[in-house]
Ligand SMILES: Nc1ncnc2c1ncn2[C@@H]1O[C@H](COP(=O)(O)OP(=O)(O)OP(=O)(O)O)[C@@H](O)[C@H]1O
């Protein structure tokens with residue numbers, strides 16, 4: 067299909083001469099004699115580019131441009147200017163014109179400008195397409211009323227700069243929700259920076275957030291940008307904010323109020339331009355009562371509250387999630403996508419999922435490694451998802467009793483034990499480590515051994 071050019075000019079001679087040149091070059095040419103007509107033609111014929119005269123009686127070029135941008139924001143518009151109207155042309159560029167051409171028109175220049183504009187539009191369209199694809203890839207799977215409601219909340223909250231507080235149990239998808247909000251925000255091309263307040267030692271949190279100057283403290287051997295600076299013009303996701311200590315809370319509050327911050331050890335005041343999204347699986351109202359969380363910060367962050375529902379409240383999404391994870395796993399491993407029997411799926415739907423979607427994802431990862439066939443049956447589903455398969459589990463444990471090497475048997479038990487605890491915590495390394503009284507590093511080591519052996 068040939069690209070369609072809409073020429074908007076009140077001078078018939080200009081329209082005729084441009085028409086001649088452009089048709090010879092294979093363009094489809096549409097014309098309009100004034101702004102109103104142009105808007106109608108854009109709606110009716112969706113041209114690929116507009117050449118728009120700046121001086122026209124009635125609605126002038128700049129006004130027309132502004133109206134065009136409202137109905138077709140991605141349509142490239144090239145302004146045609148007479149002598150001495152360069153200033154208006156510059157104004158036009160500010161209002162979203164792609165470029166301008168000066169009268170008398172040079173054929174070569176017209177062609178180059180049109181082709182550039184069309185290429186630019188193609189690139190923009192590709193970017194939009196890629197962004198949509200990435201949104202789809204990372205999007206929240208589910209059709210249940212609970213997910214539909216969540217989706218509605220995300221879509222209405224995203225295109226503003228208001229702070230958002232996302233709450234929900236472990237593994238429900240809080241981070242995924244935060245990413246989706248960023249992608250649909252006014253800042254999708256800007257950075258999305260995460261800081262996990264629970265994972266960073268208390269004494270390092272301030273410097274992680276605000277950055278530091280060289281020599282600010284003993285370990286500060288060089289200048290370091292903090293997350294507020296890295297997220298500039300984008301979104302900062304304060305994950306697990308309930309674990310942030312009260313001093314850092316006070317600092318953040320001050321920065322939010324003044325919209326400025328300073329690096330640690332630095333005198334310079336930096337402007338803060340970030341959209342804040344915070345998340346917590348703790349009940350912050352209770353934390354406020356207990357004196358662990360500042361009420362004023364809570365109100366600042368909780369401008370828009372979003373609650374991510376637990377998986378057990380949207381069980382109808384489980385089959386779809388299972389299918390999505392099996393598909394992803396097969397793509398990752400380039401093995402055939404596994405299927406699952408109805409009985410096996412029913413077991414998963416019946417289960418209560420204390421570790422929510424993350425727990426489900428972990429189970430499917432485990433099954434895709436352990437089950438060698440293409441089909442997952444009820445018998446392949448382990449405890450605690452499969453209450454009927456106690457005997458299988460026992461047999462495995464009994465086998466362990468016949469192991470000759472004590473060290474090996476101990477290791478095997480430890481692996482199973484840690485893996486089970488980790489599953490119960492929905493794959494959350496930090497809380498599993500807390501529960502077991504060991505370190506995240508140790509658990510990681512054990513999981514690593516576990517993966518090697520399978
Ligand atoms: N509705 C969903 N559709 C697809 N994937 C999901 C969905 N919800 C969660 N996930 C996946 O489950 C995993 C856990 O999600 P995420 O990390 O966002 O949860 P979380 O609420 O931040 O957990 P935690 O409280 O433990 O930090 C991720 O791999 C995420 O991609």
Ligand SMILES: [Mg+2]
Nearest residue numbers: 237240241305
């Ligand atoms: Mg999280």
